[in-house]
Amino acid sequence: MTSKIEEAERPDNLTPQQRAQPKANKLTSDDITASLKAGFSDFMARPFMSGFFGLFYALIGLFIVWCLVWLGNIWMIIPAAVGFPLVAPFAAAGLYEMSRRLQKGKNFGWSEILAVMAKQRKREMGWMAFTTLFIFWVWIYQFRTVLVVVLQDSSFSDFDGFLNIVFFTPEGWTFLAIGTLLGAVLSAVLFSVTVVAMPMLLDQDIDFVTAMLTSIRVVTENPLVMLSWAAIISVTTLLSMVPAFLGLIVTLPILGHTTWHLYERAVQPVEG
Template identity: 75%
Template sequence: MTSKTSGSPPPDDLTPPPQSMPKVNKVTSGDIAASLRAGLSDFLARPVMSGFFGLFYAVFGLFFVWCLLWLGKVWMIVPAAVGFPLVAPFAAAGLYEMSRRLQNAQSFGWLDILTVMANQRNREMGWMAFATLFILWVWFYQFRTLLVIILQDSSFSDLDGFLDTVFFTPEGWTFLAIGTCVGAALSAVLFSVTAVAMPMLLDRDIDFISAMLTSIRVVTENPAVMLTWAAIIAVAMLVSLVPAFLGLIFTLPILGHTTWHLYQRAVAPAEG
């Protein structure tokens, strides 16, 4: 006798459909200008809360520099000052959430924003932070390597002595030329993988690899516009470091809010 099984037969294909990559839009200088206006508007809508994130970042920067001086690692101040703005997108997670809620006309308080930030540790943001800090570590390592190879016979015990060696000696000029080229390459890589990846990870249920690849596509498909945006970030952040990092109280939140709006323009909304 032939046995019969009850129930419907299983489907032929149990493999879930592959997740489609987000669609990348063309962006223009007008998108940057509009995003800056929207970012400034978000800052003015919640200046105290926005400024808090900038203040926290500024205090951390001052503490970091103090630690380097205390440890006698004077040479690390220069690469730290250059690399410091590169990790700002990760520090701006709370600003992205604020802009998202303001854009959707949702009310929120301190607890709402801090809770969302805390929850990111259980999502892909932690892996994105690891990738960011790894590239930053490579930047410090290559800076130290070039320092040893090119300025091996030089000695400096304070920041003034280090800057004199770098800017007023032939060896220092060689060090600057090579270090600038290597640093520019690493900065380009880091900017490309983080340009819109951070706000995307907060906004969507997406893995960090897909977010990084989408960010790279945004940069490669809009090279001139995104290079302009990178230059705006670099100049604004470096100028903000001059007055004892205090300029970051304003520039970091405005740039953070702006990044959210630029991401909204550069990446098409998720389907469904």
């Protein structure tokens, strides 16, 4: 039996959850390869259900572009198209749950997957969504600021005119250089805090700050491997957006399933 003296000496602010923190594993390029194979296998196991999430994401992208054209904010098409993939990890929650159930050999249908996604509103993933959208908003705001400062003397009335100024004038080149640098910094920040945080929040009962810190540790302890994964995501997603976002119907589900398997290789679950 624990004495009253021992109980008095025990710090009140130390709980089992605080002592047990997720640990980041060392990764190699083989982990990315194996995760991609597993992700593709998950997609082929349920292609229509997986493709639905990709289709939904693609339709949202098309709707955003249509709204920008309709509102006459043609300058926002480029930052929206570039920044839109940044919110993909949150949209892939259903794909993570599918991979988790496939890995455990469980049968599931739409009701099970959608129920799990709905429950995330009451858990920590809502805060992660807020963080993601906030960084996306910062990206749009910074893009607009650079546009006003650098291209203040330029005028364009349509999207073709905007592209002509951006790609074929010295001011446009300066604008692209600064915008690319800012975009790279914000993308690196968002990638670091979300790359494994999203599937971790779905899989474990932890807070979103712990998930983000663990995600950052995974990136800092595996810089080259995670940089390679970030490049794969960026190039694949941007190329998939070229044919009217339709490529995302296939690539987004595969990347989402792959992210789940990479998370399992990158993070040791909390014990206890």
